Amino acid sequence: xxxxxxxxxxxxxxxxxxxxxxxxxxxxxxxxxxxxxxxxxxxxxxxxxxxxxxxxxxxxxxxxxxxxxxxxxxxxxxxxxxxxxxxxxxxxxxxxxxxxxxxxxxxxxxxxxxxxxxxxxxxxxxxxxxxxxxxxxxxxxxxxxxxxxxxxxxxxxxxxxxxxxxxxxxxxxxxxxxxxxxxxxxxxxxxxxxxxxxxxxxxxxxxxxxxxxxxxxxxxxxxxxxxxxxxxxxxxxxxxxxxxxxxxxxxxxxxxxxxxxxxxxxxxxxxxxxxxxxxxxxxxxxxxxxxxxxxxxxxxxxxxxxxxxxxxxxxxxxxxxxxxxxxxxxxxxxxxxxxxxxxxxxxxxxxxxxxxxxxxxxx
Amino acid sequence: xxxxxxxxxxxxxxxxxxxxxxxxxxxxxxxxxxxxxxxxxxxxxxxxxxxxxxxxxxxxxxxxxxxxxxxxxxxxxxxxxxxxxxxxxxxxxxxxxxxxxxxxxxxxxxxxxxxxxxxxxxxxxxxxxxxxxxxxxxxxxxxxxxxxxxxxxxxxxxxxxxxxxxxxxxxxxxxxxxxxxxxxxxxxxxxxxxxxxxxxxxxxxxxxxxxxxxxxxxxxxxxxxxxxxxxxxxxxxxxxxxxxxxxxx
Numbered sequence: 001x002x003x004x005x006x007x008x009x010x011x012x013x014x015x016x017x018x019x020x021x022x023x024x025x026x027x028x029x030x031x032x033x034x035x036x037x038x039x040x041x042x043x044x045x046x047x048x049x050x051x052x053x054x055x056x057x058x059x060x061x062x063x064x065x066x067x068x069x070x071x072x073x074x075x076x077x078x079x080x081x082x083x084x085x086x087x088x089x090x091x092x093x094x095x096x097x098x099x100x101x102x103x104x105x106x107x108x109x110x111x112x113x114x115x116x117x118x119x120x121x122x123x124x125x126x127x128x129x130x131x132x133x134x135x136x137x138x139x140x141x142x143x144x145x146x147x148x149x150x151x152x153x154x155x156x157x158x159x160x161x162x163x164x165x166x167x168x169x170x171x172x173x174x175x176x177x178x179x180x181x182x183x184x185x186x187x188x189x190x191x192x193x194x195x196x197x198x199x200x201x202x203x204x205x206x207x208x209x210x211x212x213x214x215x216x217x218x219x220x221x222x223x224x225x226x227x228x229x230x231x232x233x234x235x236x237x238x239x240x241x242x243x244x245x246x247x248x249x250x251x252x253x254x255x256x257x258x259x260x261x262x263x264x265x266x267x268x269x270x271x272x273x274x275x276x277x278x279x280x281x282x283x284x285x286x287x288x289x290x291x292x293x294x295x296x297x298x299x300x301x302x303x304x305x306x307x308x309x310x311x312x313x314x315x316x317x318x319x320x321x322x323x324x325x326x327x328x329x330x331x332x333x334x335x336x337x338x339x340x341x342x343x344x345x346x347x348x349x350x351x352x353x354x355x356x357x358x359x360x361x362x363x
Numbered sequence: 364x365x366x367x368x369x370x371x372x373x374x375x376x377x378x379x380x381x382x383x384x385x386x387x388x389x390x391x392x393x394x395x396x397x398x399x400x401x402x403x404x405x406x407x408x409x410x411x412x413x414x415x416x417x418x419x420x421x422x423x424x425x426x427x428x429x430x431x432x433x434x435x436x437x438x439x440x441x442x443x444x445x446x447x448x449x450x451x452x453x454x455x456x457x458x459x460x461x462x463x464x465x466x467x468x469x470x471x472x473x474x475x476x477x478x479x480x481x482x483x484x485x486x487x488x489x490x491x492x493x494x495x496x497x498x499x500x501x502x503x504x505x506x507x508x509x510x511x512x513x514x515x516x517x518x519x520x521x522x523x524x525x526x527x528x529x530x531x532x533x534x535x536x537x538x539x540x541x542x543x544x545x546x547x548x549x550x551x552x553x554x555x556x557x558x559x560x561x562x563x564x565x566x567x568x569x570x571x572x573x574x575x576x577x578x579x580x581x582x583x584x585x586x587x588x589x590x591x592x593x594x595x596x597x598x599x600x601x602x603x604x605x606x607x608x609x610x611x612x
Contacts, residue, residue, distance in 0.1 A: 310414075315451040318411045319461075319521065320439035320469035329464060333455030 004069045011079050012044075012088035021081040027197060028081070030253040030285045031224045036167045036193035037139060043085065046114030047092035048140045053107035058100040059128070064093035064117055072097055073119040076145040078173035080199070086115040086143035086171070093117035098126045105129040105347070113137040117144075124149035124177070129344060130156045134170075136163035136191070142170040148180035150204065155183045157347050158196065159354065162189035164219060169195045178204025178233070185342045186213035186242075187351045189358050190221025190250060200229040202236035202267075212241045212341035214351070216358040217250035217282075224253035231260040231267040234294070238268070243338040244275040245331055246282035247362045255287045258301070262293040271301035276308065276334050278362065331359055364389045364426060364529055364560040371420035372402075372409050372585075379405040381585035382421070389528075390557040394571055395564045396596065397582035398604040403564045404448065406582070407533040410562075411445040412438055425529065439465075440472035442528030446518040446535050453505040458517065461505045462487055462524055469525060490523040494550050511538035512547075519550040530554070531562045536570035548573030568600040583608040 001009075020037070021028040037043075055061055062070050069077070073095035079087045093116050096106065106128060110116060114137075122128060126149065134140070148154055160168065168191050176182050188194055200209045215223040229238045244252035254273040275284030286303035308330050316326035335355060342348040365387040372380040379402045387393050397403050409416045410423065412435035423430040430438060453461070463483040470477060478486070491501065494516050506514050515535055522530055532551065536544055551574050555561070563574055571579070571593065579596055581589040581604075589595065589607050599607060 309451075312451050312453055314411075314413055314435065315447070315453075316461075316465070317435035318439055318445050318447075319465035320436050320472065320525070321465055322436045322468060322472075323434070325464070325468060326436075329456060330453070333453055336455030 011084040015084040044089045048114040048116040049112040056104035060097045062095040083143045083171040090115035090117045095119035099123040102128045111135040116142045122152035127153040132158045139167040146174045150177045152180045160188040163191040166191040172198045174200040176207040179206040181208045188215045188223040190217040195224040198227045208237040215244040219248040226255040231264040234265045242273045247278035249281040251283040257289040259291040264294045269299045275305045366424040369421035392561040394576035401582045402585045444527035446532045448534040459501045512543035568596040
């Protein structure tokens with residue numbers, strides 16, 4: 001049995017032990033996966049697809065379709081409720097290793113129904129940009145391990161276009177070493193159920209994670225971002241800024257937990273989640289949470305759900321801007337600070353366009 | 364230009380304006396003065412079309428048209444401008460983007476073509492200079508972090524850019540120091556023209572030293588209780604509202 005086969009067997013036992021997560025599991029409180037999937041008896045049988053754009057110099061890739069996995073990837077393949085399923089059942093995926101400064105973005109497209117695993121390892125001092133785009137499928141469960149070596153920097157953008165019939169879940173396991181910085185932006189336009197769970201460990205002094213995201217949801221779409229950032233060492237920083245706009249009968253979820261471990265003194269964390277509801281039938285659940293076991297930490301969190309500001313709308317209309325246009329302008333304005341978190345200008349432009357298109361169709 | 368007849372306005376169930384009459388001709392500047400709670404802001408909001416201000420009786424004619432029947436954006440496109448007492452802050456929209464969006468929205472409603480970004484920039488820059496509105500202000504989010512004086516200057520800049528036919532200035536002097544007041548007043552005076560009418564709403568006489576009105580109306584308890592020339596402002600300043608309002612009652 002290869003080392004990978006052993007890990008798969010362990011993960012399978014784990015998954016079969018607890019089964020699909022129910023809403024009684026805290027992290028899944030607002031996303032009913034069982035109801036969305038129906039009763040998928042063949043959940044273990046399919047693997048999803050992936051394609052990768054041209055690999056720039058400094059990036060090594062390894063196809064995870066076989067029975068082997070490179071030594072630099074295997075130890076990082078983590079599992080949780082659904083992560084165990086992808087680890088156990090995926091017979092497709094890719095492992096990527098980056099050394100040095102890579103400026104050309106890595107483009108990863110996910111497709112088809114089934115499980116998938118992705119591993120991205122940045123060597124110490126390396127830097128890269130990962131642009132991930134998820135196509136619609138009946139269902140997909142993706143486990144992604146991201147490892148940043150000391151001083152490494154990753155800009156990660158994930159785009160989930162609207163997929164009204166799809167059930168798309170992803171679990172990210174992100175390990176950030178000393179002085180490394182992870183920057184992730186999650187733009188979600190909703191699916192029958194779309195969910196990204198991020199477990200981020202700030203594992204060394206000076207490690208930083210900046211998470212941001214926007215969700216623009218219409219009809220019966222559902223998007224859930226659940227994060228858990230653990231400040232394991234002192235002098236670590238995390239920021240989170242998530243903005244959701246929900247119309248129709250859509251539901252936007254943000255659950256974020258920040259844990260500052262014992263001894264992680266002098267850590268900073270800022271957590272902001274806001275939702276704009278465009279009508280009475282849209283819903284937002286925002287739940288920021290803090291768990292502090294260290295001293296001398298600066299942690300702040302805030303959450304707010306509201307509708308468009310009547311004073312602002314009136315002001316714009318008195319300046320000649322018709323109501324529909326004024327509403328659109330204010331919704332764009334609401335999302336703007338989260339979009340501004342995307343560091344690369346061309347990427348920001350791309351996400352902004354997608355947001356514009358989604359807003360144009362919003363009721 | 365503007366003819367208000369027997370105007371009654373309620374907010375919720377509370378009557379605020381109770382039979383207001385006012386006639387304003389092109390080329391004129393009129394001032395409305397009145398104590399707090401007299402209905403000054405209600406009048407400005409009703410003219411601009413704010414929701415929740417219900418006209419229960421009377422009429423407002425603007426160039427012969429029923430102003431009350433128009434949504435706020437149509438009023439703006441037809442040349443009505445309200446410089447607000449408390450301009451709103453809108454994070455996420457730069458001042459320049461706002462000006463361009465508003466100007467072109469008005470032009471479109473009038474059947475005119477859009478001005479391109481460079482055209483708008485040129486126009487705004489030329490007007491901004493005289494009002495001491497910096498390039499940096501134009502790049503910032505609309506009114507966010509602006510001082511009271513900066514907000515008021517930006518209102519007047521909008522007036523200069525949109526070139527309305529009827530401008531209503533609601534407490535444009537509030538929160539301004541004397542230098543800012545002078546600057547704002549100069550901006551307003553520069554826009555006085557035979558085709559344009561202005562309604563200056565203020566609590567204090569001070570602003571009227573700089574923007575000298577053709578006529579002053581005193582508003583109290585929802586009605587015009589006194590009218591006169593510019594000397595009425597001085598009388599109000601000297602004797603207080605109680606005196607004039609008391610005489611009228």
